[in-house]
Amino acid sequence: MSRTRPQRRRLSQRIPLPLAVLMLVYVVLNLYPFVWMIATSFKTRTDSFTNSSLVPHPVSTEAWPSVWGQMDVIGALGNSLLYSGATVAAVLAIYPMAGFVFAHAQFRGRDALFGALVVGLLVPNIVLLVPIVILAQETGTVNTWVGLLLPTISAAGPVPLYLMRNYFSLLPGELLEAAKLDGASFFASYVRIFLPLSIPALTTSAILTLVYVWNTYILPSLLITDQGKFTLPLQLFSLNASGAPGRNELMAGAILIIVPLIAAFLLLQRYYIAGLMSGATKS
């Protein structure tokens, strides 16, 4: 025992040189688009089309006020926050609860129902796009938050449901039995005992949902036509489609979308990875 331990540590400290180089190349390639976006946003319009290097020549901030003027950033940011905030809240209210039931309640058809709710993940979401747009038009819910939120929640829900079910089924059922002896109802033991124990998985579900909703373009682009309700992706798309923007402006607009996400992610990444792995590897 005492002989293998130091040996193992030494083993793990030594990465073969080719692998180290490979990791470095990957890190560079992975960061490159982001660095390039930032660099490009500080170029002049003409420079952004001809100079593809990472060095702006000359350095210029002209893109930023220009994009700020064209994109209605504050309005779009508010809409994006509302859209993703409401979706995350709804998903966290609905799907962990269902996941808990699938993990700890016994009833006939439980696994079949769970399978049905999750198999939607494998159905291409393009199948739903045409009917959802038509149904929104027929029910007059185009340009309403309800009309947009319902299909978004439905599309974002299965992954958190799957993660949370797996996470809850790792927690011992004895907790539930003990709570029952103390007179707690099924729902109360979910809220008071199981929910507080599942913060990592809840964080992961929240981030996965947030990332999905924040970046999603096609669904809101078809259900929202009122410019005042445009989210950041919709504003960026119309900037690109209508204004013949310079690459500097386009990248400045793109940065505005991803900065809030990166910030949220850096704050929460520790929980995120823990929850993702604990939920994902258990089949």
Place this chain on the structure above:
Amino acid sequence: MRRRRGRTPRRKRDWSVALMLAPAVLIFLGVQVFPMLYSLRLSFYRWDGLSDARFVGLGNFREFLTEDSILRQLFRQSLWNNLRLAVMVTVGVVVIAVTLAWAMNRAPRRVTGVFRTTLLLPMVTTGIAVFFAWTAILGPDGPVVQFFGFLHLDFLSPDTGWFGDPSLALVGLAAAMIWANVPYSTLFYLSGMQSIDTSLYEAAEMDGAGRIRQALAITWPLLNPITSIVILLNVVYALQSYEMVYLMTNGGPNFETNTVGLLSYNLAFGTIGGGSAQYGTAAALTWTLTIGIGLALASVKVISVIIKRRTAR
């Protein structure tokens, strides 16, 4: 004894169970099952959204499956693109993710922390913003084109940019997809590797197996379940992709990067079909795609069972 005591609470519990499932199930029925049935019905009609819908039976399916039509050519080309994307993306992701996970698993803690953070960036940023960045990076006079021009690799530096070049456009799209999908798969592989019992390696080392031998004889076979999940996820991803394609190339140049999902999108909401919506045909296409993916998954399952039997023997 136990049962009796549990009986009264269980009655109560049935109601709370139903209530706790209700929101998820109602949304599932209302926003997923119902629209799917609606779409299935739609696929037997021809409808432009304005005039009356006309029942055509399997006419929509025939138009792109058997009839000699432009749509059939587009469908075949799109499907072929989907399949090529699936192969490129899956192979690329598996190779890169396994290698990265292997390196991460051996690297010291300090290194993996930094590495992990950069690894996860694509996971949170993949969307319209990064798609536009990729389009510019691979575009005319973009860094990729200039880099390969500098190396005098002219076939990799077309003046039109990668997405204007018929032979490179799909490769560029696959590269962006690989970039987006590597992180998840790497994490899957890493967690798989960390769950392998280290005594296996110690035993192998005593038997004189080298690093590479260990990787091939122990690590890789034990990762089979992870590999099949990664393959499944990437194949499904590539087969159903359309949002990313729409934002990066919209199928161009000359439909070289069109996918079946995008074809359906453009039939319903875009410019294919002379500007009038073809909801029925679009719905029929999506159902064909769904059935195709179902069959693909089933065959992957069958293949993996066969492989398992072979290796067990």
